[in-house]
Structures are given as C-alpha cells and as structure tokens.
Amino acid sequence: xxxxxxxxxxxxxxxxxxxxxxxxxxxxxxxxxxxxxxxxxxxxxxxxxxxxxxxxxxxxxxxxxxxxxxxxxxxxxxxxxxxxxxxxxxxxxxxxxxxxxxxxxxxxxxxxxxxxxxxxxxxxxxxxxxx
Numbered sequence: 001x002x003x004x005x006x007x008x009x010x011x012x013x014x015x016x017x018x019x020x021x022x023x024x025x026x027x028x029x030x031x032x033x034x035x036x037x038x039x040x041x042x043x044x045x046x047x048x049x050x051x052x053x054x055x056x057x058x059x060x061x062x063x064x065x066x067x068x069x070x071x072x073x074x075x076x077x078x079x080x081x082x083x084x085x086x087x088x089x090x091x092x093x094x095x096x097x098x099x100x101x102x103x104x105x106x107x108x109x110x111x112x113x114x115x116x117x118x119x120x121x122x123x124x125x126x127x128x129x130x131x
Contacts, residue, residue: 007053009046010076012121013065019118020058021045027096028078028123029089030056038062049078069120072104077112079126086112086127093125 014020024030030047033055037043044059056076059065080086093115103114103124112126 007055009055009057011057011059013067014058014060014119015065015067016118017043017045017058017060021047023096023098023117024056024058027093027098029092067119069116069122072122075108075114075122075124077124077126080128083127086125089125 021032024047025032025045030049032045033048034046035044041062042059044057046055046057048055078089080089090113098115100113101116101122103109103122108114108124112124114122114124116122
C-alpha cells in the first residue's frame with residue numbers, strides 16, 4: 001500500500017532565526033514562502049525549494065530555541081541536475097562568505113561540497129543529479 005503525501009516540510013528550532021533565514025534565502029537562493037511573528041511566542045519562516053513540494057521551516061521562541069546540530073553527518077543534500085546549476089549554487093553561497101568544510105563521511109568528497117549553516121547543520125551541494 002502506498003500513501004501519497006502532498007508535500008514535505010522539515011522544521012527545526014533555532015536561536016539564530018535572522019542569520020538562518022539569510023543563509024537559506026540569500027546564500028542558497030530558497031524563496032521565502034511564508035512567515036509569522038509572535039504566534040504563541042514563536043516567530044518563524046518557511047522557505048521553498050524551487051520546483052519541489054519540499055519546505056524548510058525555522059522557528060524561534062521568545063524564551064529561546066536552542067538546537068545544536070546533532071552530528072557532522074546529519075545532512076541536507078541538495079542535488080543539482082546540471083554542472084552549471086551546481087556551479088551557480090556554489091558561486092552564490094561562497095559570494096555570501098560561506099566556505100566548504102570537510103565532510104564527516106568520505107563518500108561526499110568527490111560528490112559535491114559541504115557547508116555549515118549558522119547553527120552548524122550541514123548542507124551538501126551535490127554536483128549532478130545522478131553522479
């Protein structure tokens with residue numbers, strides 16, 4: 001039996017909402033698809049992934065929302081179809097001051113580049129959809 005979900009939203013708290021929003025929106029080019037302020041003490045932002053029904057949501061509570069990254073191998077992997085798209089993504093993120101970090105798992109070394117968001121969560125830009 002297969003059940004189809006209409007969309008996927010990945011949500012996590014942060015104490016650095018402004019910086020996280022800028023990282024995903026400006027440095028990774030994800031459009032803001034929604035936001036809210038002071039909803040029961042929470043502020044938040046939802047960002048989309050172009051061409052996909054996948055959204056990232058980040059929230060921050062007025063009394064704090066610590067969310068340390070659990071390990072260096074918890075990853076959000078963004079697959080790019082063409083090398084040109086990959087190169088554009090790398091140029092965008094690096095032009096905003098973010099630089100690659102060594103991946104925890106050697107598998108990723110020749111597949112793409114790994115970066116950290118302001119909370120220390122890792123993002124891999126994957127060079128080619130089926131590489």
